Amino acid sequence: MIIYIDGEFLEEKDAKISVLDHGYLYGDGVFEGIRTYDNRVFKLDEHLHRLYDSAKAILLQVPLSFDELKKATVETCRRNACANGYIRLVVSRGAGSLGLGPDRCPKASVVIIAANIELYPEKYYREGLKVITGGTRRLSWNAFSPTVKSLNYLNNIMAKVEGMRAGAQETLMLNEQGLVAECSGDNIFAIKKNKITTPPIWAGALAGITRDVVMKLSAEMGLPVEETNMTRYDLYVADEIFLTGTGAEVVPVVDLDSRVIGDGKPGPITRKITERYHAITRSEGTPIG
Ligand code: PMP
Numbered sequence: 001m002i003i004y005i006d007g008e009f010l011e012e013k014d015a016k017i018s019v020l021d022h023g024y025l026y027g028d029g030v031f032e033g034i035r036t037y038d039n040r041v042f043k044l045d046e047h048l049h050r051l052y053d054s055a056k057a058i059l060l061q062v063p064l065s066f067d068e069l070k071k072a073t074v075e076t077c078r079r080n081a082c083a084n085g086y087i088r089l090v091v092s093r094g095a096g097s098l099g100l101g102p103d104r105c106p107k108a109s110v111v112i113i114a115a116n117i118e119l120y121p122e123k124y125y126r127e128g129l130k131v132i133t134g135g136t137r138r139l140s141w142n143a144f145s146p147t148v149k150s151l152n153y154l155n156n157i158m159a160k161v162e163g164m165r166a167g168a169q170e171t172l173m174l175n176e177q178g179l180v181a182e183c184s185g186d187n188i189f190a191i192k193k194n195k196i197t198t199p200p201i202w203a204g205a206l207a208g209i210t211r212d213v214v215m216k217l218s219a220e221m222g223l224p225v226e227e228t229n230m231t232r233y234d235l236y237v238a239d240e241i242f243l244t245g246t247g248a249e250v251v252p253v254v255d256l257d258s259r260v261i262g263d264g265k266p267g268p269i270t271r272k273i274t275e276r277y278h279a280i281t282r283s284e285g286t287p288i289g
Pocket of ligand 1: 182246
């Protein structure tokens with residue numbers, strides 16, 4: 001595997017960053033997870049815009065222009081022949097002396113890894129996921145913006161662990177008010193009587209790129225998604241629930257907190273949305289070359 005670090009393409013064994021990088025010491029940095037399909041990078045511009053927005057929010061200067069970063073990302077895919085894979089793009093605060101102040105780090109570091117990922121085994125797309133509500137609340141806006149895709153993912157990791165320990169594949173996260181925010185690594189949608197709803201970003205959801213794509217294609221199908229505050233009750237009584245994410249794509253949920261969703265099988269609208277989503281991933285994207 002060839003890894004991009006700060007302008008260089010290095011063999012994996014030589015791809016090293018400093019232990020004094022504040023990304024490592026303090027989780028100070030931002031990242032993106034991006035997919036490639038059929039030798040094209042899916043929604044690359046959208047992911048890069050979100051990365052620059054996350055960086056801006058934490059006062060982190062990305063040391064490359066948008067076009068330079070785009071070129072480096074595509075080139076990393078090309079050098080790894082990453083036709084159908086996953087890209088991890090990380091911008092960390094860079095190496096500096098100990099202490100929280102970012103001013104100790106003269107230059108941010110950029111790392112790009114293009115590899116493979118399998119999030120959920122095929123069986124879950126056919127049969128649906130079991131999800132539980134975790135006790136870990138989604139980050140409060142009063143503490144740190146939950147829309148920043150930062151290197152400090154412990155809030156989500158602790159929620160994920162709760163689900164894993166309970167034998168669930170994902171964990172639902174509520175916000176401080178007890179309203180539905182999202183899952184530990186995916187956005188959530190519910191369908192009731194042909195009406196699709198999803199929590200708004202201000203409820204604590206990440207502005208998911210897949211969420212955006214699904215909202216657009218649902219509108220094209222004549223089923224516009226309503227962004228609205230949701231409670232667990234709204235989910236329990238839904239006809240269908242599905243999650244979205246770059247890695248997970250569109251995945252059905254058939255069990256939430258031991259409530260069977262719909263008839264306990266992935267529903268027809270979820271199936272249609274999944275098909276359309278697959279079609280889009282296979283017809284759009286920045287060519288890798
Ligand atoms: N929420 C969280 C907390 C995430 O980490 C992610 C990304 N895995 C998502 C939602 C989905 O976002 P996207 O569709 O941009 O991958």
